[in-house]
Amino acid sequence: MKRTRAHESLVNDYLRLLKNTLSNTHYRSLEEIPLTASEIGLAEEVLNNLRARFAEGASAGTIPQSEEVRSFLDGFTPEFGAAYARSNQLQSLTLLEASSLDNVEWCVRSVLEREIPGDLIECGVWRGGTCILMRALLKALGDSRRKVWVADSFQGLPEPDPDVSPLDTLSHEFLKLVGGFRVSLEGVQKNFAAFELLDRQVRFLPGWFCDTLPEAPIERLAVMRLDADYYESTVQALEALYSKLSPGGYVIVDDYGILPLGARRAVDEFRSRHAIESPLVFANRAVAYWEK
Numbered sequence: 001m002k003r004t005r006a007h008e009s010l011v012n013d014y015l016r017l018l019k020n021t022l023s024n025t026h027y028r029s030l031e032e033i034p035l036t037a038s039e040i041g042l043a044e045e046v047l048n049n050l051r052a053r054f055a056e057g058a059s060a061g062t063i064p065q066s067e068e069v070r071s072f073l074d075g076f077t078p079e080f081g082a083a084y085a086r087s088n089q090l091q092s093l094t095l096l097e098a099s100s101l102d103n104v105e106w107c108v109r110s111v112l113e114r115e116i117p118g119d120l121i122e123c124g125v126w127r128g129g130t131c132i133l134m135r136a137l138l139k140a141l142g143d144s145r146r147k148v149w150v151a152d153s154f155q156g157l158p159e160p161d162p163d164v165s166p167l168d169t170l171s172h173e174f175l176k177l178v179g180g181f182r183v184s185l186e187g188v189q190k191n192f193a194a195f196e197l198l199d200r201q202v203r204f205l206p207g208w209f210c211d212t213l214p215e216a217p218i219e220r221l222a223v224m225r226l227d228a229d230y231y232e233s234t235v236q237a238l239e240a241l242y243s244k245l246s247p248g249g250y251v252i253v254d255d256y257g258i259l260p261l262g263a264r265r266a267v268d269e270f271r272s273r274h275a276i277e278s279p280l281v282f283a284n285r286a287v288a289y290w291e292k
């Protein structure tokens with residue numbers, strides 16, 4: 001399709017409006033709304049619960065008393081927890097901040113421009129906002145062949161194994177603040193439909209990654225975005241999908257910079273096991289990506 005400057009400008013306007021709507025920053029920024037005492041009280045309750053679990057795990061020997069775990073606990077306050085829970089309670093359809101959404105756009109535009117073959121996938125979608133953006137990008141940029149794969153349990157985060165990832169066990173307590181990211185398949189489909197983007201180019205993979213990803217009927221990927229927080233979930237997604245990623249395609253790991261989550265260790269171990277030397281680039285403090 002030949003693109004005029006006016007067409008490009010309309011595409012950019014559409015994508016900007018969509019990103020602002022999906023992240024609920026179009027009308028009011030989250031920071032402008034003061035936290036209430038009951039929000040902070042709820043977060044405090046969760047924090048106390050978390051400290052108690054840490055102490056129990058310490059005496060039972062199930063949670064190693066690492067410095068990493070201790071600094072995680074010291075590092076967050078009821079106010080921090082309440083502000084985090086906020087992002088879920090409002091109407092945003094994605095937890096991604098603007099620069100993370102821009103990174104998705106950049107990666108998708110790059111594979112389209114360089115004609116890197118393959119579909120797009122997000123593993124860990126919550127309300128589906130990032131996948132909605134992926135589908136919108138294909139539409140706006142005139143790609144009617146590639147699919148967007150939407151992979152999630154649609155029943156929230158799995159219970160982490162404390163022996164495998166004690167950090168994730170603690171984070172799990174914290175993430176209960178936001179309902180453990182539980183959203184039904186129907187709920188996510190409804191969100192796609194609200195943007196008129198639920199069509200044959202969107203495919204859903206409902207279930208736990210260990211069951212769905214190895215068997216998924218995906219031939220090739222050009223962008224794989226991992227946003228499943230935990231060590232085991234991230235390992236499962238990388239092990240099942242990396243071999244399907246085309247050379248020149250991108251792996252985006254949302255939680256690489258979020259130290260209380262196991263995703264970073266999963267990525268570091270995978271890259272070292274497969275001798276991957278392509279540099280990891282930080283899109284912002286949380287998101288890192290590399291080109292295969």
Ligand SMILES: C[S@@+](CC[C@H](N)C(=O)[O-])C[C@H]1O[C@@H](n2cnc3c(N)ncnc32)[C@H](O)[C@@H]1O
Pocket residue numbers: 093094095096122123124125126127128129130131151152153154155156157158180181182183207208209210227228229230232233
């Ligand atoms: C942080 S949320 C994803 C946020 C989303 N990408 C966005 O744009 O806001 C993490 C998601 O990962 C999913 N998840 C984590 N581990 C999983 C697993 N092993 N199998 C299936 N889904 C998983 C959860 O259900 C949850 O929806």
